[in-house]
Amino acid sequence: MSFEILTFSFMHRALISGIAIAILCSIVGLFLVLRRYSLFGDAIAHSSFGGIALGLLAGVYPLWAAYGVSIASALIITKVKDRYNISGDASIAVLLSSGIAVGLVIIGLSGGFTIDIFSFLFGSILLVSVDDTVLILGLTGAILIVILLLYRQLLYSTFNEEQAKVSGIPVEKINYLIVFMAGITVVTSIQLVGVLLISALFVIPNVTAIMYGKGFKQTAIISMSLSIFSVIVGILVSYILDITPAGTIVLISIGLLAGTMGIKSAGLLSKN
């Protein structure tokens, strides 16, 4: 086996997009995990399945339809949850199942499953086009800028909503912003790991990083590094062994988590 695979341009695109998505998912996911909203990414991903089906039926580029449907349904469920006082986990269940239900009905109407649907369910990172890569880089850059600009507000309202309100932070607007960013991040990441494994990218590197990091920035950087490592190694190994990249990436990050737990129980890492 040689380094020949690193000369393919599809591999360049896959690695560049994969690294951008790794960074994006770990930082947006960190806010979700700390808000006890870990499965929200999963719920948005499932609702994007409805959007993808809608796009395929209507002849619109499925990912565009997915962006629209996911962001809209994420914002609506957040509003409904606050309005009718539904708990976070129940609202996630509602969002998750409605997305799949809508998707299934639309697929039925349009004449059954196609190969396209499978690439959205399980990801197709080796197939990303130049346009996709540019879009992924652009969205990653935009979200990172928003997070840097609103860093204090995002962190404070995640840490303690009530105190953030007393400090004059518009907590509700910040909550919607996080939901909105999560919507964009999920659909952007579908190409890497597919609808079914999104929450792994949101949650696993962050759970691992929280065991190492002391402060917030340190934890975020550790999480991004773990995530980037899993994505690069996952893409390369899966290509060499001819297995699915999505599954490989997620298994590597689970391996890092398991390793960290091992180190921790052996007492080599300070207890937090």
Place this chain on the structure above:
Amino acid sequence: MLKVVEIKNLTVKYPDVKALDDVSFTVNQGDFLGIIGPNGAGKSTLFASMLGLHTKYKGTIKFFDEDIKKSKNYLKELGYVPQKPIFEKNFPVTVTDVVRMGLRKESDENKIDEILQQLWIHELRNRRIGELSGGQQQRVFIAKALVNNPKILILDEPVTGIDQQSIDLFFSILRELNSKQKITIIWSSHDLDAVNKLANHVACLNRTLFFHGETEKFFSDDKLVKQYSEASMQEHMHHH
């Protein structure tokens, strides 16, 4: 004397109970006001209303002569220390991170070190907040409340579940903030002795306000103190 807070005819009704009934009082600049009252006396409701967290009330609340329903500017002059700051135990933030959350202008970064030193927690600055003891955490939250140089400090029963040594240190810090830095302090407490020692004004709350005035007047009036003790005793019995 400059009026810092003015509360007029404040009434808060919950579906099954009247939490506050026609409460009126003022706080002047430099006051150290201890708000006492049994559990369920409406102290938390009073604070939530003053902090803008609870908005369904009748009456008016003014800070610096401005109705808080019209302007939220007063929040900039206010530091708040909650009863028990709720956060995830393994939330990955250091002491410095927490104090920085309170900081409105990022340019004032060196204020953080200053305030940490003042509260004797500078050596803890890189520790994760969840690793600290209750007393240490409390000082971190005071530091967060103080980092913007507030004119008013509001503290909600801030010694619940904290060891005596930390309580003593905490009281001496409060005394210094009030006497040297002229910060107006509004503090709710169960502890009559501590209020007697620290505060120069007392507001005695049991849904209605049955006393507001100088500390000496309250504690020299045996009838008032007895009335208060009976009210808290009843509450105590009720809870058992």
